[in-house]
Amino acid sequence: MRLAKRWEGTADGMLSELSSKSDDSNGLIDLAIGEPDLGTNHEIVKFAFSDALKGNTGYTKPDGDDDFISSVKQYYRKVYQLDFATEQIRATVGAMHGMYLAMRAVLDFGDEVIIIEPYYSPYVQQVLACDGIPVFFNGFYQKNSKNFLEEMERTITDKTKVIILNSPNNPSGEVYSVEIMKGLARLAENHGIYIFSDEVYNLLCFLPKYTSIAKYAPNNTVIFGSFSKAFAMTGWRIGYMIGPVFINDAARKISDFLTYTAPTISQKAGIYALENLEISDKYKKCLENRLNYIFFRVSKNKYLSMKRCQGGMFAFINIENTGMSSIEFSKRLLKEYKILVAPGNLFSKSFGEKYIRISATKDMEVLKETFDRIDNCCLSFEYH
Numbered sequence: 001m002r003l004a005k006r007w008e009g010t011a012d013g014m015l016s017e018l019s020s021k022s023d024d025s026n027g028l029i030d031l032a033i034g035e036p037d038l039g040t041n042h043e044i045v046k047f048a049f050s051d052a053l054k055g056n057t058g059y060t061k062p063d064g065d066d067d068f069i070s071s072v073k074q075y076y077r078k079v080y081q082l083d084f085a086t087e088q089i090r091a092t093v094g095a096m097h098g099m100y101l102a103m104r105a106v107l108d109f110g111d112e113v114i115i116i117e118p119y120y121s122p123y124v125q126q127v128l129a130c131d132g133i134p135v136f137f138n139g140f141y142q143k144n145s146k147n148f149l150e151e152m153e154r155t156i157t158d159k160t161k162v163i164i165l166n167s168p169n170n171p172s173g174e175v176y177s178v179e180i181m182k183g184l185a186r187l188a189e190n191h192g193i194y195i196f197s198d199e200v201y202n203l204l205c206f207l208p209k210y211t212s213i214a215k216y217a218p219n220n221t222v223i224f225g226s227f228s229k230a231f232a233m234t235g236w237r238i239g240y241m242i243g244p245v246f247i248n249d250a251a252r253k254i255s256d257f258l259t260y261t262a263p264t265i266s267q268k269a270g271i272y273a274l275e276n277l278e279i280s281d282k283y284k285k286c287l288e289n290r291l292n293y294i295f296f297r298v299s300k301n302k303y304l305s306m307k308r309c310q311g312g313m314f315a316f317i318n319i320e321n322t323g324m325s326s327i328e329f330s331k332r333l334l335k336e337y338k339i340l341v342a343p344g345n346l347f348s349k350s351f352g353e354k355y356i357r358i359s360a361t362k363d364m365e366v367l368k369e370t371f372d373r374i375d376n377c378c379l380s381f382e383y384h
Contacts, residue, residue, distance in 0.1 A: 029370050030340045031358045034170070034313055036232035038286065040269075041279045044231065048269035056268070060261050062252055064091025064240070068267040071274040072225070072240050079277070080212050087245045090252070091238070091262040091270075095200050095226035096122055098241030098251075101258075102222045103130040103162070105250035106194060111161035114152070118316060118347040118355075120170045120198065132161070136349050140172060145179035152184065156191055163188065165213060166198040168205050168311025171347045171357040173291065175207055175310040185216035195221045200239075203230035203280045205311040206288050214242070222247060227266075229313060230280045231273045238266035287313050290360035290367060297371040303378040313360050316344070320354040322381060330356055337373040 063069065069089045076082045092098035107113070109131040115123050116139035127134045137155050142148035152163075163184065167176040188195050195213050202210045202225070214221040222243035227233040239262075241251065255261075273279060291309040294317075298304045303321040319329050326343035333339040333356075344355025362370070 027338045028340060029338060029362065029366060029373075031362060031370060032340045032342045033361075034229060034359050035234055035361055036229060036283070036313070037361050037363065038232045038283055040231065040233050040236070041273075041276075043276070044233070044269050044272050044279070047272040048265050051268045052265050057264060060091070060264050060267060062256060062261050063248070064089070064262060065264065065267045065271075067271055068240075071271045072242070075274045075277075076212075076242070080210070080215070082212060082214055082218075084242050085245065088242050088248055090241050090248055090255075091267055092224075092241050092255075093237045093239070093259050093262050094228065095198060095224040095239040095241075096126070097259065098224045098239055099123075099196060099198070100126055100130070101251035101254050102196060102224075102241060102243060102247060103127065103132065104254050105247050107132045107161055110159060112157060112159040113162045113164060114155055114160060115164050116166070117350060118169065118171050118344070118352065119164070120166055121346045123164055133159070135160070138348075138350055140174075140348070140351065145177055145183060148180055149183035149187070153187055156187065156193070160191065160193050162194045162196050164196045164198065166200075168201040168210075168309075170201065170312055171314045171342070171344075171355075172307065172316040173309030173312045173314055174307065175205055175210070178211055181211055181213045182216050185213055185220070188217045188220040193220065197221055197223050199223055200226045200229055201312040203277070204284050204287060204313060206284070207310055210311075219244060227270050227273055230283065232283060233266075233269065233273070236263070236266040236269055238262055238270050240270075287360050290362075290364065291315060293364060293367055294358065294360060294371070297367075297375075301371075301375060301378055303381060304374075315358045315360065316347070317356050317358060318354055319344075319356055322378065325353045326356055327353070333374070333377060337377050339370055339373055 068091050069086055072089050073084055076084060103126055107130045111132050112135045113127045113132045114135045114137050116137050118140055124134050195217060197213050214223055224241050226239035294315045295308050298306045298317055305318045306315055322329055326345045330341050330343040333341055342357040344352035
């Protein structure tokens with residue numbers, strides 16, 4: 001008996017390897033994954049489970065509960081002034097389920113998908129699983145929007161089918177400018193390609209206002225959203241996708257033999273969340289304060305550097321001055337200082353070894369202890 005060839009001999013990822021060696025009971029500080037420590041708001045829980053106690057625990061429609069679809073529609077109209085037809089919206093089992101459905105719907109064997117670095121690492125495996133070819137574009141070191149867009153156009157080929165955009169970005173916390181959004185929209189329309197817009201962190205944008213690229217290229221954009229981070233609902237496994245009707249129609253056919261529909265109780269929780277956005281506002285302020293503190297501590301350490309985060313819940317920290325790779329530094333932090341972080345090579349093929357990612361998912365006291373330990377680690381370089 002054999003596995004499919006693509007999985008034969010495949011080792012666990014570096015983060016899985018590091019996590020398997022960790023011991024939560026021995027003073028470990030785990031800042032490797034985006035698991036919010038704040039917990040789901042009790043009113044969301046009460047609303048969802050009171051509905052379940054009334055007996056609403058069966059399937060919803062394949063695309064999602066009517067009220068859930070309406071809530072997503074009203075949310076984008078109210079917050080972003082974007083109008084979508086009901087037929088464009090689908091409830092999904094988290095954002096990545098939606099992206100998988102959309103990739104399956106549009107990719108043929110050998111189609112290219114441009115992934116902007118740094119990136120959320122599962123994108124690569126999803127492209128490969130859908131018979132596409134990942135093409136990496138360095139979006140982190142572009143000097144300005146003109147340079148970014150010129151380089152992007154040179155990256156597009158006649159095989160390009162999709163560009164994946166994630167703003168605010170995981171892992172860097174960067175929010176792409178309106179100029180870049182408009183330019184990518186023009187490129188998508190001119191070349192007949194799709195923008196897959198991962199908007200999981202849109203409510204965690206610290207700038208005055210978040211802009212969706214769907215505003216500039218509505219016919220070429222597929223949006224993926226989730227409640228996991230902005231509402232601390234990771235375990236509820238609920239999200240949505242919004243795109244052209246013909247893509248949603250294809251996604252329905254694919255989803256019918258995968259999940260059929262998203263969890264009913266979780267859809268109810270999502271309705272309450274979207275109708276009470278002040279819940280997310282509190283989470284956003286908390287994460288912004290934590291990331292500002294991380295930036296302050298990094299700025300005091302001559303071995304580390306980072307860009308100030310504009311959104312999200314992660315800090316992408318440059319460790320080049322330590323003289324160590326992301327894997328070496330991550331292993332040292334874990335083994336000697338009991339800190340679990342994500343090595344940067346998970347998020348970039350071209351420059352990830354110069355970085356680590358730290359999540360702002362612990363309170364200030366824990367973050368202070370974290371950077372006290374990191375400072376001690378870096379201090380040891382003075383003696384070598």
